[in-house]
Amino acid sequence: MEVTGSTYFGDYVHGRIEGKGRYTLPTETKYNGTMKDGMFHGKGTLYFPNRSKYEGIWDCGISKEGKYTFADGLEFKDKKWHYCDGYDRRFYTEICSGLKPAGISQLTNLDPPRTIPQGCYDCGDGFYNPNTRVVIDYKLRFLRNAGMCFIHLEVLCNI
Template identity: 40%
Template sequence: MMAPVPFKNENQNLKFCTGTSYTGKLDSEGQMTGLGTYSYPNGTEYRGHLKNGQFHGSGMIIDIKSKFKMCGYFINGKCDKYDIFFGDGLEYNQENWSYCTESDRRFWIEINQGIPAVGETFLTNDKPSRIIPPGHYDTGEGFFDPKSDSIVDALSGKRIRHVCLHERKRILENYRMNQVDFEMKHNLMKEVKEVDISTDSWVSSDGK
């Protein structure tokens, strides 16, 4: 049986085999405790209170690259209440969320800078909208590749993470795709509808 690790009042700098790291205090059992920072390999960090090796108390999860922040209160590793702040200043509130809904479909950039002149349009909240590689979908986090079911970094092309079947379905049905692919898909659907219409007409005229 291993002897308990004595309580360290000063901050520790630990690195784990998963690629994560921790800067903060440890309790007598060697568990993360008090105020600390837990960092993930992708650049995401948790900054806040911990207890028994888990997020516990007020804390913030932040993506250093995009400046996305989720500020909340954690209980034994689970987030109980939270508010989300995007890197461009947009704030998400659980109780009153009206952004890009049927009542107001403006992007955040249009809310702040006004709607562009006639003839111009915003496809995304970015100006200009980034170019999507062929066969990919823009998820905001990166580009989704249906062949590998992975989201890749928009700049480096490196794989960020794998998506589940539910997320894959949502992306394919709702997210912006490469313009050439979109036009091909649109034309194909148009041809299918025309075939359906002509088939219905033929059947009805035959009386069967």
């Protein structure tokens, strides 16, 4: 645990992580559920820092079936997905709460939208700063150095 930066609170069998527990990864993603031989096994839920979650059935660390729910409550469906398609482009919050009055735009599914630091870009798990080429998380903590994909994006988009 010390090597990976993870933490675990729960059951052990013969000194191994096994049974019910809470496993927290260094990214602040949390798993609540059952473990076997140090791996997710049985029923469990992954809670992501952006408040989305994945509830699933695991077999030796591999998800066999499950359901992903976005932070706003929208459940992902791999078949017949009709959200934000060519026929209905409303955000899920607009579907649930109605459209805003004319002249008040909703630019993201978050209402109110996330505040993006000046000169940065939202990249899904944090903000990318093209000057420093660093991605910081939504709590403004270092997440990672940007790789070549961001540099190519800058060239393509003339950022």
